[in-house]
Amino acid sequence: MSADQEGMKPMLKYSLIAAAGLTATTAAVIKTVHDEVGGTDGLKRSATFYSLAIPAFLQYKMHIMLDSPDEAFDELDEHYSQKGLEKILELGGFYTKSGQMAAANIGNAFPEIWQERMSVLQDQCPSKPFEIVKQIVEEDFDGKALEDIFDYFEKEPIGAASIGQVHRAVLSKEYGGKKVVVKVSYPEVEQVFRGDVRTIKMFAEVAQPVHVKPLEEIEKQFMTEFDYREEAIKMNTVRENLERAGIAGANNLCVIPKPYLELCTKRVLVMDELEGLKLPTSLEKDFEGHAKRAGVPFEEFKQREEEKLKVLKQEGKDTKGPSAAEFDTYIKLIAAKRKANNVAAMFHNWTIGLIPGVKKKSYDVDQILPINHAKLIDDLIMIHGHQCLVDGYFNADPHPGNMMILDLEKGRPQIGLIDYGQVKDISKEERLLLCKIVIALANDDKDSLVKHMAEAGYKSKNMDREVMYKFAKVSYDEDDEELLEGMHIQLFLDDLEARDPVSSLPEPYIMVGRTSVILRGLAHALRQPRSIAKAWESIAQKVLEAEEEVPMSRVP
Numbered sequence: 388m389s390a391d392q393e394g395m396k397p398m399l400k401y402s403l404i405a406a407a408g409l410t411a412t413t414a415a416v417i418k419t420v421h422d423e424v425g426g427t428d429g430l431k432r433s434a435t436f437y438s439l440a441i442p443a444f445l446q447y448k449m450h451i452m453l454d455s456p457d458e459a460f461d462e463l464d465e466h467y468s469q470k471g472l473e474k475i476l477e478l479g480g481f482y483t484k485s486g487q488m489a490a491a492n493i494g495n496a497f498p499e500i501w502q503e504r505m506s507v508l509q510d511q512c513p514s515k516p517f518e519i520v521k522q523i524v525e526e527d528f529d530g531k532a533l534e535d536i537f538d539y540f541e542k543e544p545i546g547a548a549s550i551g552q553v554h555r556a557v558l559s560k561e562y563g564g565k566k567v568v569v570k571v572s573y574p575e576v577e578q579v580f581r582g583d584v585r586t587i588k589m590f591a592e593v594a595q596p597v598h599v600k601p602l603e604e605i606e607k608q609f610m611t612e613f614d615y616r617e618e619a620i621k622m623n624t625v626r627e628n629l630e631r632a633g634i635a636g637a638n639n640l641c642v643i644p645k646p647y648l649e650l651c652t653k654r655v656l657v658m659d660e661l662e663g664l665k666l667p668t669s670l671e672k673d674f675e676g677h678a679k680r681a682g683v684p685f686e687e688f689k690q691r692e693e694e695k696l697k698v699l700k701q702e703g704k705d706t707k708g709p710s711a712a713e714f715d716t717y718i719k720l721i722a723a724k725r726k727a728n729n730v731a732a733m734f735h736n737w738t739i740g741l742i743p744g745v746k747k748k749s750y751d752v753d754q755i756l757p758i759n760h761a762k763l764i765d766d767l768i769m770i771h772g773h774q775c776l777v778d779g780y781f782n783a784d785p786h787p788g789n790m791m792i793l794d795l796e797k798g799r800p801q802i803g804l805i806d807y808g809q810v811k812d813i814s815k816e817e818r819l820l821l822c823k824i825v826i827a828l829a830n831d832d833k834d835s836l837v838k839h840m841a842e843a844g845y846k847s848k849n850m851d852r853e854v855m856y857k858f859a860k861v862s863y864d865e866d867d868e869e870l871l872e873g874m875h876i877q878l879f880l881d882d883l884e885a886r887d888p889v890s891s892l893p894e895p896y897i898m899v900g901r902t903s904v905i906l907r908g909l910a911h912a913l914r915q916p917r918s919i920a921k922a923w924e925s926i927a928q929k930v931l932e933a934e935e936e937v938p939m940s941r942v943p
Contacts, residue, residue, distance in 0.1 A: 481583035509788025
């Protein structure tokens, strides 16, 4: 053997040792990932997710570093919103929830193209065949035939989302004979969701660490969503709380369906049917009405409004929509005009219209009055503020797909609130401390805010007061241009994390923050930005006055 070959032997030995170590490490990583995401199927789903998420993340990151023009980001948004939707429709599971967050404009973080593309995920996801639904219902009712429970069961679902789908039905006389809707969960959805959340969490650990702790709380919360008996109890509790407060029920701000607890199982939820339209559909029809009144085709009107908004933003002008009072005046004018036109048509038809050959005028009965966007946002914020601060028992998933508009055609619209899988319960002590945080935010009282955030469990490397203040503002209150300093909300959060890494978040309030962010997303989409803290301040003051005997003036 040559000297060169002899010299190669130690190198070869170390290379083999390194290769063996690398192989063992790789195998261990694959096994860990395999176990974390739910076996072989979960691993395949993870690979499918990463095949889109990693290239998308890297491309967006590159353009941010290059400070690329808006046109470059527009191209990325166009491409990845479509690819993202295709991937979500293919995978379903928790990825559908992620798409719903984009449709709901969580944190005002998503461009309009993302909101529009993902809007189908609110309740128009691919559904399961009726045979599977029938089998699940009959299995959960101890083998009783579907026809023995329901006199009528609509085969086509009226909505399908991430966890299950919903069908109209009529109970048999034995069970009361009422019109209901029946929500049926998908098989194996729990295992799929668990794996999906962990996949996204592993991605966030590398790409967006600021989201890891919230994802851990969301994972814990979502794991409670797979028993419809629990959801029925939560829905009933929220309904009773709000009815007791005079907020829910007939002639009040909102309606929550009554569940039939004796007919609910782990996979089947039976509740009263609310007759109306999902909020996204109602808003689309509302927009079509504005276009019709302007005498312009819908797409042209929409494009014109988008251009107006773009120009206002470029000029640095206020893009906020009309106030509740201004909307109300506008709606009354349209109602008065419609009434006058109908009176004129009636007068014509019963006078000149009786002459042979004279054409009668038609009545305006189809025109639905506009939705008061400002009042809608104010009402939703107040309803959820009461849940968080007064009841300490709230729905942490108030996205538009979980809302309806009832009786719009009758001119007295009412909010319908559905889907209570994501209900969070906080203790009295946590609720009262949250009231103090809200009041400190509303009054821009940094000293009190920092003190209460520390009491709530916020911990960071340096306990930087300014970072703590900004974190609380963006989490629970508002996300305006001034606070974000012109940055996208994700970059703003990354910057806060870089300045002072967070080690512990106020866990009870993570879902409060989620609720606030979702409501703000809808508010931004309707050009109705709000400070949640200012809207909730009076509720918080009354709670503390009643339960802690704190003066109404101000909380220290």
